[in-house]
Amino acid sequence: MFDNLSDKLQRVFKNLRGEGRLTAENMDAALREVRVALLEADVNFKVVKQLIESVKTRAMGQQVLASLSPSQQVIGIIHEELIKILGSHEAKLRFANEPPSVFMIVGLQGSGKTTSTGKLARWLAKNGNRPELVSVDVYRPAARKQLSILARDIKIPIYEGTAEETKPLDLVRSARREAVNNSRDVLLVDTAGRLHIDEELMTELKQLKELLNPVEILFVADAMTGQDAVKSAEEFHKQLGITGVILTKMDGDARGGAALSIRSVTGQPLKFVGTGEKTDAFEQFHPDRAASRILGMGDILSFVETAQEAFDSKQQEEMQRKFIENEFSLEDFRDQLKSLRKLGSLESILKMMPKTGMMKDLQNLQPDESELTRIVAIIDSMTPKERENHMMINGSRRRRIARGSGTTVNDVNNLLKQYGQARKMMKSLSGSLGNMGSIGKRLGRMGLGKMGLPGF
Numbered sequence: 001m002f003d004n005l006s007d008k009l010q011r012v013f014k015n016l017r018g019e020g021r022l023t024a025e026n027m028d029a030a031l032r033e034v035r036v037a038l039l040e041a042d043v044n045f046k047v048v049k050q051l052i053e054s055v056k057t058r059a060m061g062q063q064v065l066a067s068l069s070p071s072q073q074v075i076g077i078i079h080e081e082l083i084k085i086l087g088s089h090e091a092k093l094r095f096a097n098e099p100p101s102v103f104m105i106v107g108l109q110g111s112g113k114t115t116s117t118g119k120l121a122r123w124l125a126k127n128g129n130r131p132e133l134v135s136v137d138v139y140r141p142a143a144r145k146q147l148s149i150l151a152r153d154i155k156i157p158i159y160e161g162t163a164e165e166t167k168p169l170d171l172v173r174s175a176r177r178e179a180v181n182n183s184r185d186v187l188l189v190d191t192a193g194r195l196h197i198d199e200e201l202m203t204e205l206k207q208l209k210e211l212l213n214p215v216e217i218l219f220v221a222d223a224m225t226g227q228d229a230v231k232s233a234e235e236f237h238k239q240l241g242i243t244g245v246i247l248t249k250m251d252g253d254a255r256g257g258a259a260l261s262i263r264s265v266t267g268q269p270l271k272f273v274g275t276g277e278k279t280d281a282f283e284q285f286h287p288d289r290a291a292s293r294i295l296g297m298g299d300i301l302s303f304v305e306t307a308q309e310a311f312d313s314k315q316q317e318e319m320q321r322k323f324i325e326n327e328f329s330l331e332d333f334r335d336q337l338k339s340l341r342k343l344g345s346l347e348s349i350l351k352m353m354p355k356t357g358m359m360k361d362l363q364n365l366q367p368d369e370s371e372l373t374r375i376v377a378i379i380d381s382m383t384p385k386e387r388e389n390h391m392m393i394n395g396s397r398r399r400r401i402a403r404g405s406g407t408t409v410n411d412v413n414n415l416l417k418q419y420g421q422a423r424k425m426m427k428s429l430s431g432s433l434g435n436m437g438s439i440g441k442r443l444g445r446m447g448l449g450k451m452g453l454p455g456f
């Protein structure tokens with residue numbers, strides 16, 4: 001997500017870093033490059049113009065520059081302006097006073113409506129709701145079947161309709177009745193798509209809206225289609241009154257322009273982003289985190305959130321302290337590897353991290369299942385003293401540990417090497433977090449706003 005744009009902006013800031021002071025000239029040059037980078041990322045030109053103008057006005061008006069370098073200062077201001085453009089706070093879903101709340105999922109053909117309907121249902125269930133699904137795509141033969149299969153996968157009830165129910169309005173009437181009877185609190189309605197916006201489709205959607213009185217009409221936009229996605233969102237909004245946007249396929253090489261333009265152009269917030277084909281590749285959209293990601297600061301908050309789901313927070317706090325104080329023992333290493341399994345793929349975690357040289361080290365650490373079992377066996381065969389202090393594990397101890405765990409001395413050597421890398425990585429990670437935290441604090445003191453960083 002946002003990788004290209006982020007790379008380009010990093011380059012601009014790197015050039016600014018060499019400058020001692022912020023002047024009209026170096027500021028102009030930097031903003032010209034920021035402008036090009038945004039336009040190349042397919043951000044709507046009006047949005048770019050507005051951003052550059054407000055950054056310029058604010059940066060030149062800054063009096064006290066003493067404690068910040070020019071690049072830090074510009075990054076701070078752009079960060080804030082990006083958040084404004086993306087929508088100052090995250091847009092929560094609305095729910096009806098009287099359940100079931102009806103959410104209509106609309107959009108062009110192939111944008112990801114059916115997939116997103118399943119993802120949203122799963123997300124809702126995880127967050128304590130009781131969703132039910134229904135598909136009213138009666139035109140494409142396999143469309144309803146597609147949602148049924150998805151529903152079975154994610155174990156969410158779906159109203160499949162009787163043989164007589166061939167019309168969208170009939171289907172939703174019965175689906176809503178069933179939702180009430182089964183005390184489901186959200187009814188998600190997956191609708192048919194068209195290649196282009198046409199009368200017929202709009203008429204049908206308007207009829208559904210009239211009948212269902214939905215609290216959310218979520219427009220599903222394919223990020224890969226860039227400004228076209230923004231334009232069709234605008235058109236749907238004009239005709240139907242959408243309440244939010246789900247931007248899909250942000251995992252592809254989408255240039256990010258749609259995400260950055262949708263709020264300004266349509267006036268409607270981005271509520272979720274789809275980042276893959278699987279049902280868990282779905283995130284709530286956080287403007288401040290996206291802005292951090294665009295500026296190459298990594299999405300540490302998302303990382304911490306994912307991590308917190310896997311580790312309990314006490315353990316997490318203790319680990320953080322150990323990372324920072326370099327007390328990370330082999331025992332901790334074993335626990336971390338076990339928890340990593342719960343975290344999902346290391347690759348998806350890495351994408352959220354700030355870009356630093358430690359990435360490669362981390363990549364080497366990804367254990368497969370059998371390796372993990374071996375590592376745990378090796379560490380279990382050590383004495384508590386050895387686990388605390390790996391330096392004492394000499395040749396004869398290595399032979400004993402290998403025998404005890406049914407592995408080879410080579411395996412033990414490898415493990416100790418990996419552990420060494422992990423310690424090094426943890427150290428540089430805590431270092432980089434520390435730095436970013438202090439930049440954040442300084443920006444905060446200068447009134448330049450929150451950098452979206454956790455309190456490390």
Ligand SMILES: Nc1nc2c(ncn2[C@@H]2O[C@H](COP(=O)(O)OP(=O)(O)OP(=O)(O)O)[C@@H](O)[C@H]2O)c(=O)[nH]1
Nearest residue numbers: 109110111112113114115193248249274275276277
């Ligand atoms: N990579 C990626 N693929 C996605 C994402 N969301 C949907 N897709 C894929 O996009 C394709 C179309 O998705 P559908 O959910 O069937 O789209 P739809 O809007 O329901 O399509 P119609 O019902 O034909 O209008 C499928 O191959 C999905 O797997 C996403 O966030 N990332």
Ligand SMILES: [Mg+2]
Nearest residue numbers: 113114137143
């Ligand atoms: Mg569909």
